[in-house]
Amino acid sequence: MSSLSQNQNKTQKKKKNSFLASNPVMRRLDSVDEFSESNAASYGGIAAKTAFFLLFCVAGILLLFVIEKPLMFGDIVNFNVYKFPVTLYTGEIIALIASVILGIVFQLLAFFAKATTPVTGALYCVTQGYFISFLVFKVLKGYEYLGALALAITMVIILVMAILYSTGVIRVTKKFKMVMLTLFVTMIGSSLLVLVGSFIPATQGLVAQIRNNLALSIGVGVIFIIIAALFLICDFDTIDHVVNDKLPKKYEWAAAFGLAFTVIWLYLKVLDLILKIAGNSKD
Secondary structure, three states: OOHHHHHHHHHHHHHHHHHHOOOHHHHHHHOOOOOOOOOEOOHHHHHHHHHHHHHHHHHHHHHHHHHOOOOOOOOEEEEEEOOEEEEEEHHHHHHHHHHHHHHHHHHHHHHHOHHHHHHHHHHHHHHHHHHHHHHHHHHOOOOOHHHHHHHHHHHHHHHHHHHHHHOOOOOOOHHHHHHHHHHHHHHHHHHHHHHHHOOOHHHHHHHHHHHHOHHHHHHHHHHHHHHHHHHHHHHHHHHHHHHHOOOEHHHHHHHHHHHHHHHHHHHHHHHHHHHHHHHHHOO
16 A cells, blocks of 8 residues: 555544544644655654743743833732732733733634744743743742742653653553543533632532632642643644654644643643642641
8 A cells, every 4th residue: 555545544534533632733633634755744843843832931931020020010919829928019910911811812823823833832832931930939939949849740740641652551542532532521611610600609609618628629630630641642642643644844833832732731730739739738
C-alpha cells in the first residue's frame, strides 16, 4: 500500500474519533487531511514552539513587576483568597480583570483561528503568566516559594505522564478518550452549577458549605489535577499523529499551543490546590 493510501486511511480513522480529542486545538488537528513529505512537522519543531509559548508565559509573570507601580491608583481594596490577605489598588484590580477577559478572547482566537495561533497563543500565555504572577506574588506574599513548589510538582507530573505514554503503560484508545470526554464535561458542568448556585439565594448556603469543606475541596482539586494530567496523554498522542502522519510544518504551532495550554492549566490546578492547603494551615 502506498504512503498516500496509508495516510488517507489514517485520516479517515481520525475523523471518526476527532470529537473525542482533549481540547479544541487537538481536535482540529485530528481532522486535518493535509500531508507534506518535504516540509513535515517534527518533534523538535513542536518542542521549540512549545518553549516559545511558555517563554511568553514567563514574560507575563515579569510583566506584573513592570506595570505594578503605574497601577497603584484609586482606592485600596482588602480581601482574602483562601484565607490569604490581599491588598490591591483599584488599578491593579482593573488590570487583573482585563487579563482574565483578554485571556478568554485570545484563547478562543488561538483555538478557532489557527492562522493567528502564533500571535494569539503567545498573547494568551502572557495573560496567564500575569495571572500566575498575581497568585504567587500578591496572594502568596511571604509564601512565594509555594509557587516554585507548584512548578516542581507540575514538572514531575509532566515527566511521569511522558514516561507512562512513551512506555505504553497508558494507551490512548477510543475508550480512554471517551472517559476523558466524560470527565471533562462533568468537570465543566459541575463548575457551572456551583457558579450559578452561588448567585441563587436558595442555594448560596449550600454552595458556601461545599466551598468551605476542606476535605471535599482538596478532593475536587486532586481530581482536576488528575484530569489535567491525563489530558497530557491525549496531547502526546495527537502530537504523535501530527508528526507520524506528516502534517505540514505549519501545524506545529497548533500542536505546541495545545500542549502549552494543558501545561499552564495543570500548573494552575496544582497551585490552586497548594493555595487551599496552605491557606487552611494558617489557622
